[in-house]
Amino acid sequence: MEENDFVSIWLEESGNPAIEELAQLNLDVARKTEKILAEQGLSPNDLAISLDINPDEINRWLTGRHTFSAKIIKEIADTFA
Numbered sequence: 001m002e003e004n005d006f007v008s009i010w011l012e013e014s015g016n017p018a019i020e021e022l023a024q025l026n027l028d029v030a031r032k033t034e035k036i037l038a039e040q041g042l043s044p045n046d047l048a049i050s051l052d053i054n055p056d057e058i059n060r061w062l063t064g065r066h067t068f069s070a071k072i073i074k075e076i077a078d079t080f081a
Contacts, residue, residue, distance in 0.1 A: 007064040023064075029073060030062045036080050050079045 007023045014020075037047060044062060048055040051072070060066035068076075 005064040022067075026067050027064055029068050030064060033076060034062055040080070047076070047079065051075055 005027075007027060010023075033047070037044065044058045045055050048058045051058075057066065061068055061072075
């Protein structure tokens with residue numbers, strides 16, 4: 001994941017601590033998801049197929065351009081379980 005992704009740039013400009021915390025949690029979920037995919041030898045496209053979601057949406061999550069919902073986090077966790 002790039003250091004200067006959209007979320008990081010926006011946070012730098014806005015500086016809202018509550019939003020910064022939520023964005024950081026979202027990026028943490030993205031990093032953990034990427035790590036698990038790598039450990040299991042899977043690609044983001046494999047995850048998209050498992051969740052029946054457009055691969056572009058997975059890419060947006062993993063690059064910090066779209067937030068994870070609680071529902072999708074549960075679905076991802078269930079996929080990896």
